[in-house]
Amino acid sequence: MDIYKQNLINNLKCSDLTNLKNYEMVGGKNKKWKNSTQKRSKLYVKHPKPTNGAGMVTKTYENNKQLDIERLNNPYLLHPEDYETQQELFDAIKHWWIFKYRKKESTIIDRLRYAKKMSEHNVFPINWLKFNPVQIINYLEHREYVDYQNKRGKHQIINEWKTVKTFARAFGIDASLWGYTPPSPPKAKVKQIPLPPTVHRLLHARYSTNHYENALVTHILTHSFHIGWRPSELIIQNVNDVYLEEGYLIITETKKNNQPRQIWPDNNIMNSRQKKSLKNYIECWRTQVANKNSGDYLYLQKSGKPFKSTQHLNRYLKKFIGERYPGFHPYIWRHWCAIARLIRSKVKTKRWDIWDVKEWMGHEKIDTTEDYVKFAKNYYRNAPYDWIRAVLKFYKSNNVFIEQ
DSSP states (O other): OOOHHHHHHHOGGGHHHHHHHEEEHHHHHHHHHHHHHHHHHHHHHOOOOOOOOOHHHHHHHHHHHHHHHHTTTTTOOOOOOOOHHHHHHHHHHHHHIIISSOOOOHHHHHHHHHHHHHHOOSOOOOTTTOOOOHHHHHHHHHIIIITTTTSSHHHHHHHHHHHHHHHHHHHTOGGGOOOOOOOOOOOOOOOOOOOOHHHHHEEEEEEEOHHHHHHHHHHHHHHHHOOOOOOHHHTOOOOHHHHETEEEEHHHHHHHHEEEEEEEOHHHHHTSSSOOOHIIIIIIHHHHHOTTTTTTBBSTTTSSSSOHHHHHHHHHHHHHTTTTSSTTOOOHHHHHHHHHHHHHHHHHSOOHHHHHHHHHTTOHHHHHHHHHHHHHHHHHHOOOOOOOHHHTTTTTTTTTEEEO
C-alpha cells in the first residue's frame, strides 16, 4: 500500500471513509487493476486461426476414416464385397433383418422382392454387390420421371426407397445424407367402402362347397370388419392372444416393431354361439384342420397351414369374394372399421370421438384418424345408425335389408 493512502487512512475519521472509496473508484486502484488485466489477457488468451478449405477437407477425411474404422469393427454390419452372388447377399440381409434388427420376416420378403426387380431394370439396374449412391439415385429419378412420367407410381417408388434404406442400414450407411427425397403420394380423396347391407351380404354368403373353407372366409370377414386390424396382423394372430373369458384380444402391431395392442370387441364377436364369433371358430372349426404345421396361428387354411404373407391372404380371399364385391382387398375392412367406429361414436355421443378410434385402430398419428372424419360425415348422411351393430342385425324383407 502506498504512503499517501496509508496516511489518508490514519488521518481520516470513520465518517470520512467515503473519500477513500471515491479514491479507489476514480484513481489508482481500478486503473492499476485494469492495466494488469490487459497485460495478463495478452499472455494467456490465444485466438485460434480460422480453418481454411484444405484444413476442413483434412478434418472431414479424418472423421470419415474414423467412421470407416468403426464400421469395419462393427459385427452387426454387412459388407457387400464379402459375397459372391446377389442371392448370397439377399440371404444375409434377410438374416440380419430378422435376427439382428429384430423385424418381421414378411416385411423383408417384400423388400427383397423389390430389390430383385430393381436389379433387373433395363436402364439403371442396381448392383447390390457394389452399393453405389449415384447409380441408385439415377434409378429412382428415372423411375419417377421416365417410367411413371411423374403421374403415378409414387407408392412404388417409396417402397423402393425403403428397400434402399434397408440395405444401406445393413451396410452401416446413412442414406438420408444423400439428399434424395422420395415423392409424397397425395392424400386419399376417395375411400370407397361397402354400406352395412352389403357387408351383411358378404358375411352371410356361401363361398365354397367345402364347409370348413366357407366357414373360414365368413369368419375372417366377420372378425375383420369389426376389429379393423391390418392384414399383416391377421396372418400372425395367435390363439393364445384371444382371451375369450376376459373379452379382449392382444394384437401384435407389425407396423410398430411388434408392439402389442389390446382391444375389447363386442361380445357377439368374442363369445356368441349364434354368430360367427371367435369362440365358434376356435372351438368348432379350427380344431378340424389343425395339425403339426399349424403352430399357434389363429386362421388356418384347410390344409392346416397358416397364410404365408399378406399377398397370399389377398389372393385367397379375392378368389371367393371378387365376384360378389369387385375391387375387394383385405385393407378395405380396416377403412370400413375406422369409419364405422367414428359413426358409432357420433350415434352414441353426438360427436366424432377421434381419440377413442385412434386407440382402437392403432394409428400412430391423430392426423390419420382425422382424415377419416370427412368420409364418416358423408357416409353418416346416408346411413345414420350404428354400423357395427347393424351388420349382424339386418334382416331381409321383400329383398330390402332393414335394421332390427
